[in-house]
Amino acid sequence: MDRWVFHNQQLEEATTAKVAATLAGVQYGWGIFTMMRVYAGKPFAFAEHYARLLKHGEKARVPVLMEPAQMQAALNQLLQANALMNGRIRITILKGIAGSWRTQQENEAEIFIFTSADAAPAPRSFTLTISPYRLLSSNPLAGVKRTAMLENLLAYDEARSRQFEEAVMLNERGEIVSATAGNIFWVEGNELITPSLGTGCIAGITRHQVIEIARRINIHAVEGSFPLQRLLDAQEIFLTSTARGINPVKQYDFKAFDERIAPVTRNIQHQFKKLVADAKMMA
16 A cells, blocks of 8 residues: 555644544444556546546435545646556545534544555466355345445455365355456356346446447347356356456356366456557556
8 A cells, every 4th residue: 555645635644644433434334435546647537436426425325425536636636746657546425424423623524535556467377266245135235345345345255265276155145246356257158247236246347347348349238137057057257357357257156167278268358458558558
């Protein structure tokens, strides 16, 4: 993590930035966040991330107190302060006043923006298992990228305890939703398949970009509700997220996949690299 953070309306050192202990975001984990990549000193897909942050803030009743231009200016100020050219940005917005534990000091919301100087990760393959934890698709916060996502954290920890690197999460109907920290795609025949937002999955920015790439290169992309068996029928599986990029799955429980025979995954990865390269050129 870099030295400077943006807290509300100003830059502060990460080691000295503070919030009230009675903040609802601290007491109840009430908050939302998004993370984006930085290429050539510019945030990647800022407009999409901001639009999702605003939508999730409305659902979670966490006010996003900065207009797009204000937030863009804050990001640029922070990137310059940290001299960051390539890395990550995380925007976290914590609910301020709520519940019985409160004072008159809290703001309506607290905005923290952090950066980390690291290169985009090289695509690597994952081992995948089934998580015993379930997500509730009818939850009013289903699909919201929020700070208190304990089900996902527990699922990830449980998978790691069995020497797997990720896990497939299902909803209450037994439908495939996502991985613990990313969206999931698989290939059946000539179709690229991913769970629809109605299953409770998060509308990942990389997920959306992959769907758009598939349509542009004439790969039939299908969104829907699918049982777990469909992964056993898959010829290829890959995961997507801002943090990791696009990563093939080399093993799903007892089924192994040959990464050398994954033409759709490799094509999507290639097209995504071109998308990033174009963004760098425009920076």
